[in-house]
Amino acid sequence: MRTFKIPTIFTSKSHPRLPYQNPIRQNLVDKPESQNGSNRVFRFLRGLMSGGKIDGGSRTEAEEKLYSWLYALAQSDKDLVFEYVRSTERGLSFTEAERRLKENGPNVPVDFSFPSWWHFLWSAFFHPFNIILIVLSVISYITSDSPNGCIMLVLVLISVCLRFYQEYGSSKAAMELSEFVRCPVKVQRCAGRVVQTELVVQIDQRDIVPGDIIIFEPGDLFPGDVRLLSSKHLVVSQASLTGESWTTEKTADIRENQSTPLLDLRNICFMGTNVVSGSGSGLVVSTGSKTYMSTMFSNIGKKKPPNEFEDGVRRISYVLVAVMLVVVTIIVITDYSTSLDLSESILFGVSVASALTPQMLPLVVNTSLAKGALAMARDRCIIKSLSAIRNMGSMDILCIDKTGTLTMNRAIMVNYLDSWGLDKEKVLQFAFLNSYFKTDQKYPLDDAILAHVYTNGFRFQPSKWKKLDEIPFDFIRRRVSIIMEREEDTDPHSFVRVMVTKGALEEVMKVCSCMENVDSGTISPLSPEQYQRIINMTEEISNEGLRVIGVATKKLGKIRYERKDNDDTSESDMVFLGLITFFDPPKDSAKQALWRLAEKGVKAKVLTGDSLSLSIRVCKEVGIRTTHVVTGPELELLDQDAFHETVKTATVLARLTPTQKLRVVQSLQTIGNHIVGFLGDGVNDSLALDAAHVGISVDSGASVAKDFADIILLEKDLNVLIAGVEHGRLTFGNTMKYIKMSVIANLGSVLSILIATLVLKYEPLTARQLLTQNFLYSVGQIAIPWDKMEDDYVKVPQRWSKKGLPTFILWNGPVCTLFDVTTLLFLWFYYKADNLEDLVFFHTAWFIEGLLMQTLIIHLIRTEKIPFIQEFASWPVLCSTVLVSAIGIAITFTPIGKVMGFIRLPVSYFGFLVVLFIGYFVVGQVVKRLYILVYKTWL
Template sequence: MYLSHLVEIINRGLSFTEAERRLRENGPNVPLDYSFPRWWNLLWTAFFHPFNIILIVLSVLSYITNDVPNGCIMLVLVFISVSLRFYQEYSSSKAAMKLSELVRCPVKVQRCAGRVVQTELIVQVDQRDVVPGDIVIFEPGDLFAGDVRLLSSKHLVVSQSSLTGESMATEKTADVREDQGTPLLDLKNICFMGTNVVSGSGTGLVVSTGPKTYMSTMFSAIGKKKPPDDFETGVRRISYVLIAVMLVVVTIIVLIDYFTSYNLSESVLFGISVASALTPQMLPLIVNISLAKGALSMARERCIVKSVTAIRYMGSMDILCIDKTGTLTMNRAIMVNHLDSRGSSKEKVLQFAFLNSYFKTDQKYPLDDAILAYVYTNGYRLQPSKWRKIDEIPFDFIRRRVSVILETDSHAEYGNLQLCERFMVTKGALEEVMKVCSFIEHIDKGEITNLSPEDYQRILSMAEEISNEGLRTIGVAIKRLKPKNGDRNLVDNETFESDMVFLGLITFYDPPKDTAKQALWRLAEKGVKAKVLTGDSLSLAIKVCKEVGIKTTHVITGPELELLDQDSFHETVKRAAVLARLTPTQKFRVVKSLQTVGNHVVGFLGDGVNDSLALDAANVGISVDSGVSVAKDFADIILLEKDLNVLVAGVEQGRRTFGNTMKYIKMSVIANIGSVVSLLISILVLQYEPLTPRELLTQNFLYSVGQIAIPWDKMEEDSVKTPQRWSKKGLPMFILWNGPVCTLCDRKFPSFRMLLHGPSSVLQW
């Protein structure tokens, strides 16, 4: 009974009622229940800062002591600071949410309806509403909405680069039985959520959705809260130090003032004014204005900043990990050469490869487009009009080759062959083409000989050398045919793809972007070291890296990393510039190793599902708007253009933001500490308030207002040449040397007034 029900589902599809029940049971079809932060979460994050809390407490105390203007000033500062940061992060979050909505594409599913007679219907549903048991129909460009067992397929080619990182597409077919030991991603009859159809079509049974898909297994380490960085830790330590100093100094000043004037309310009011003077009131505002200004500058460079703190990380970043495919490369095939069996470039090999690609009609693959583009852009005159197509043997994933049968009216000669009759032209996977070849043409000599074992091995060795250089190869073979019984439209089946003549190889390459080398050079100038983390082959990664200027002295692969112990792993990751054939988990481990052992600030640029773990773990995750939705969800910055030069601008802006922020912190801390110390000494020496609370607050307010211009201040070129990090010793040493100078030069300090007006002025003060 269960088997018959299963057969009925496969034949007809689920009913609408059953689909709704399964949706309630399994939940929405999303691999990870990731939700963007709510507005109240963003508001709380923007509000919760030590100095904001201090200002609010001081404003409340000011209201209690009837100092309403002072309380209003401090509340206004808090309001501006919180509003600015909240607005920036909320706007960025909304923009990112809109991008994620764009990837919600409809999925064609087969459902059945009707009470008496069940009728099959093809309907479109949102990918979130796909359930296990649905029959999905897919065509070129479609995304798989779950893990799918193929029921039927026609010339199906699937890109799994979002899972594996490999740029080359994978052939899939329903008519195959896989062994139990076959790796999961190598299964030919299974398509995975997050992958997409390059060409071909078919139907499939959804076997798992949402958190039960293969994609979801990558996310076990995602979502853990990141520890605060050095900047946040340093600012909080300063906050706590200032709070401690404030409590001690204010207590002393209030007690001294009270025992001098015996007026408790005036003493408390003066203490609040001193506490306000000691607090860097503008710090949250200056930091948020600087970050918001950086976000606006990066928006002009066509990138969305989801978290403004990522700009600060950009300024501190000293290692950028890059996924090769589509980032360093164009992510498309370019034809490189046409070689005969001896490795020499021969036009005849190109001519027949071109005729095959030109006349085939069943499916056009990217390699066909590359061959046609090569011929058209290099000025070859191959005159396809002199040929006409008789028949075609389409590509399939068992033969892994495609053949076209052509005929020419002219007696044009190609080598020593007169193509005045029918001719079969075959191209495809090299080994599969060579299986049907019995002869080999030596184009230089103009002769055809038997394909010997030595020839066979030589060609395979040549192809392996080409592959080690990072190129992909396909084989080309030809065969002269004769019509059967004079019928010009029939070909004897016994002659199909057998006893063919091997001509040569066509090589392809995924070239690097024109802007990649320049951008990497500019990043290196600014102290940012690039590391390539890819799931592609090592040979291809090395070739691309050499062309864009990345040193390939130290390279390693994922399987080799797995054999290392923990210490060797960290040391190898530190030295290696190219890490190939990495799994998503290995990319995550590499990023964490660089952060923890190397104490680096790591950026990661990736756009696939296989990059999500590393994007979440990196200090600053960077994706692109064409990336998969999961990658964009976990990225801090989304590029609207896949151009590394945008990152260079982001690094420069991050360093300017960091420099201006540190400029304010240093200036504000030493000025406030110097001012309060001078007040304390003045009260101890004179036992008199050098300034009234109102004067003190007015002076402090005017000083703070003038600091609003700091985010627009220019930075020296040297300050953006190297990564900017929080120095644990730098700020204390700066305060130690400049604090006393600030105290001595403060007008509230007795010795300063004595120098200006003489000793009597101190007594008159």
């Protein structure tokens, strides 16, 4: 522990507000240079920021300033970095760190919080039909019709509670899965008033501030954008930002240039990335909303596509309200003109309005969605948004990340090739020995080599070898060497000492002067021609999506081996043996799952940050067409029209940035008019997850990805999504059954009441009878979510059609009214029920006919086939139909029926009803076939 005098940065009154913020703070770069510190620093920064865009691409002004800031630090000496961030090599004091934390706020890239319970309750309550029912119930209470008002409020309560329970419960489950940035970070702080002492303390990542010096080791996450101060064999994974599965070497002892891509800067580490191996220290230069990660979230929530279904339901509600106002007004005026009882006329008008309202729509929709959510929960899915289930049924394009979704996200060894591209076991033997004796750092590639040897029965007998030394991997050499020895077979007192080197091909070949011939095993010089041939062969292998490392050996003779520190001559004059190739294999289930999705009309597009060649290799193995492929840099060169056309046809889009993934999703939604799902688990996927109609993540994904997803998979398997698509289409289909059936039945019934009122000059039903009929009919519809769908329906994506419902009503609505009018004429002419003396008889007959009509219509609407002959409904729907019909008929024979004003009907009337409904189903089926013939669809 060292001690220092207090630096002026913490004691001088000339710096009441330290300008440590990055250039996103515009006032920092607009101040005179004399006030902002060193003239050198600010001339340098302004020179960078006055130039055009850095690293190419289309970015906002704020993003340009952030990029300029990071490039400035990457090109600066460490002393300039400390000066600009207003920190010291000893770190910040606790007081200064606390002040900066108050000024900047918690260190989180995006301030996202789960909605509170009242938000879910309000969302469940605020449905157009809920509001209509509440208004009607209030009017019912005003007109002293308490039972009607109570029934409507109960329906609203059940619907709201059901939706609230499901969505709030799913949100709580998602919150439990979320492990949002709360990990300890080692920070170097200085303490003391007269003599400062360096302290290394652990603080929460949310409390990190610009100017902090952090110390990191394998497994640590970088808590902000960091300029490296020191590093030792540092290897970092940037998969959370780029989606690429391979690691990146970082070093502090370098000054970058402006031509290097931002994420390839070797002395800058980014928030959200993690240390794979090595250690070091770094200066935090940006935190929270001023980090590179935060630029991904600038468009979060701003361009969410509209929900077609909710928009369609809202339009229906407006139309029904308009019809309701017109029809109810006419009925009230007509009824009042004959009865001269305004209160009774208003009560009857409210009852008609209630009959016109699809009262069960919120309940049926929420029950269908909740049923789908429970079914998907059994398939290990957490549904955060119920509407996502319905969108799954409409989804026709699924964008997926490659790594971990199509692939296993781990390396396996494929080939061991000599310098001529032929299998040679000796290459594998020495690569195995290198990995076996390596102790400094173990990489996934080492595990892949060891696993390949052990699982394929190779016997290389490492016990015969003894390790003498190791030259560990570092970011400059990019290779590791093992020195070992074994006894000679002919002389047990003599030893063979060998150095085995493996690593990046170019770096291994740099230290090779010879190569081993394929046929004879003799050694020949590694000529420039042979060098180029090997490089060309390696490029061909890489183009097939394989990763390559080189293997070389060197005999050290029988003298005692001693390696001096900083001795660069040990790795020289080596013999190049060959190559080891690796591959991130596709999952066994991926090909079958993609084929099943394609069968259901869902096209897959791969959006990945990995290389194009690797993406093509994986896609070929899982059956995705690769005739149309494109990369992110190529997309940046296209104009808007060409961009949309390319995105439309491409099936594989590689080397994409997070913003490009967002643009691709939005292009498919707006220009292609597709319902788009996106499956991703990294920070780099968050923009696209938020913008997609259906955002899907996994429980092992990044916290922020799970926050913005609608569905969280508890296992990363595409087969789970197939079940989700099926549940979504079943939910959508049953919901459309109810909407079309209820709107047709309700409109037909109300128009029939209007016609009967105008013709008869009295109410065809009393308010209480009409409400009872409507209540029984509504209760019977609760079984619809448990109905089945035809196989042909769930094979293709289903979407809401703005013109489809009005057209459907115009074709099928008159059929109901036609047979209601037929009943009216039959009662008028056959039973002579055309005067007030026959009022009770007419009420009873009209009540039963209307109830049976509305109850049986579901069987005509629910299928394209002939009901009760070619297709039967599910048993809950059949039981519901029988039960409601029996109750409706039985009421007229009970004392309750007498209280409600019913009488017993003659048997001849029930015979008429049988003929009537046979005729209804015949005519309805003819209209259905004509409709399907014209529009090629039914539901």
